[in-house]
Amino acid sequence: MNKPLFALLATSMCINSYAQQATPYEPIVNSDNTVTFNFKAPQAKKVELVSDFLKVQEMSRNSEGTWTFTTPKLPSELYKYYFNVDGTATLDVGNIYRIRDGGSIMNYFLVGGGQGDFYKVNDVKHGTVAKVWYYSPIVGKNRRMTVYTPAGYESGKGKYPVLYLLHGSGGDENAWPELGRAAQIIDNLIAQGKAKPMIVVIPNGNVDQQAAPGEGAIGLVSPDMPLPHSMEGSFESSFSDITTFVNKTYRTIKKKDSRAIAGLSMGGYHSLYISANNPDDYGYVGLFSAAVWPESKNDSPIYVDLKGKLKTQFSKGVKLYWIGIGKDDFLQNENKDLRKILDGQGDKYTYFESGGGHMWANWRLYLTQFLPLLFK
């Protein structure tokens, strides 16, 4: 088909000046893993690159009004950024790849050649990623979850182990699949023979929400953050609605040693308390930069006597209790307190300390570390 005809057929004809204005795809990941940004804004006085990999960088204007900046060599990773144009936050028109993190949207790109390769869609067999609704009688709502079923699930008859993978505050059932690159990580680890095929269930941990913003009946409103009731026992108390639905709907192996629960930040808090309150249910537990608060003053029965509950949980047997946190994470002390409790009781756990703080680069890394240890 010729170009002019395509222009007619292209679906965004009503407002196509935008597309015409777009610069070629940016940023350019150069062969040495430096990255070049270009942004056309001829009338701007100042354009800055704001990112999660460098301090705010002032860009340089060329004679045609395009602002440019090239980074030093970047480690292999998924990175987010936006531009500040005369003080107004602006996304990169040339880069269609954008990702929502809580209430903000940023552009992103991937630098390969290392850890970032786990985050790529490689030409391997892919699992199915489904947005699935269930009714939660305890919450009294239709709610949404993301379910990953491994390649071969739909065409086969076998049963699979299950990982429940929980998001942090500000997240929802889209956070692990999008920011977390969970499907890519699992696909790649299974394809490399490093992880067992498994079902991964990613529920929405905010009981006040049916679904991610825009996906529930509340409509296209801005999420009110923090969402209430997310860390007061309601989610943990209604978790059996999720496991009941999953066991009824999917071909799961209904055994403790074929069931794992893990989460980041608030999801680590949920994982800690759900597994401690249900010591017969989870053979594998992963706490990623977990919000712990073992001295929690919250009076929900879910949070009462964590120490005693952990003692029972470990006495009944846990195949793997995995704690990962960054050196600079603001939750380091709380995690030290938790480890002191476990050490004091002689409970065996695996501790993984990374660089950096409370950030997605770490949570993607922890998932990559954690998955190969499951269901062995």
Next chain:
Amino acid sequence: MNKPLFALLATSMCINSYAQQATPYEPIVNSDNTVTFNFKAPQAKKVELVSDFLKVQEMSRNSEGTWTFTTPKLPSELYKYYFNVDGTATLDVGNIYRIRDGGSIMNYFLVGGGQGDFYKVNDVKHGTVAKVWYYSPIVGKNRRMTVYTPAGYESGKGKYPVLYLLHGSGGDENAWPELGRAAQIIDNLIAQGKAKPMIVVIPNGNVDQQAAPGEGAIGLVSPDMPLPHSMEGSFESSFSDITTFVNKTYRTIKKKDSRAIAGLSMGGYHSLYISANNPDDYGYVGLFSAAVWPESKNDSPIYVDLKGKLKTQFSKGVKLYWIGIGKDDFLQNENKDLRKILDGQGDKYTYFESGGGHMWANWRLYLTQFLPLLFK
């Protein structure tokens, strides 16, 4: 949880100045269906609203540097827009709802109280929307499709009719689910008893692509449009790989009268030729603003003797042959030519003419009109 703690837990901590800068959710749909836009850009000299519902509108600056504009009353619909800030296309930082249309991304919002209500997530039973991979031996690629299974499918054992729903040029397996609001439309029509529960298969019609941009092994590159080989017979020739996979993987009713095919623009072209070349397969055909070209010079056997093939198709029986197009669509003449052929042969079809041209507002409307007619 208190606000400062949330701020620490929120996941976008590395670059949170963006979130802090965000104005409250915009645009505001007022009770009279006028819509107010606000955009903060104190240093800008000129800010324009560019949209699919009004000509380019210059916005007014208030004393604090926020630019505003209120529309006249808008009909109930889903609308797209962006801002031009001193000539640079900019998305609305305050509105997290964005949608990709081919190679551009725009903000969107919904005005209810009419047709737009079909596009809302209402609190009804929802089907599952899954991203599913299959291997296409004819194309020689792992490829991705979107599959909608109606509420009750996963927990039941029944078989369902299937609609194959095809996208236009510049689209992919994400176009109908996103811009097309297909899952919302089907959920709402089924919940109202207006459409039969059905499986909807939304494949990727670009044989040069594995999947939508960013979802295939080619990586985070900008889609090269137009994609080659999309209208030269390859997709139509490999369509049996899709139906074979679907019939093997899902509980489908394997009968002509339980099978429909419909598409918009290029997808209408695909639907026309796939159904004409397989006269025993599709009881229902929908052509939405179809790219027709009955005089096509393309020498693929798929396109040879359309007239004769249509004659055979209609002689074998078609429960519904539905043609929808807008008054101002640039493909009006081609569709008139097709209707002349059908009229000349005495072939019965349903013709639906809307206002407007080649645009998503029409394709969403056509889907809403078409679905209730299926599988009766």
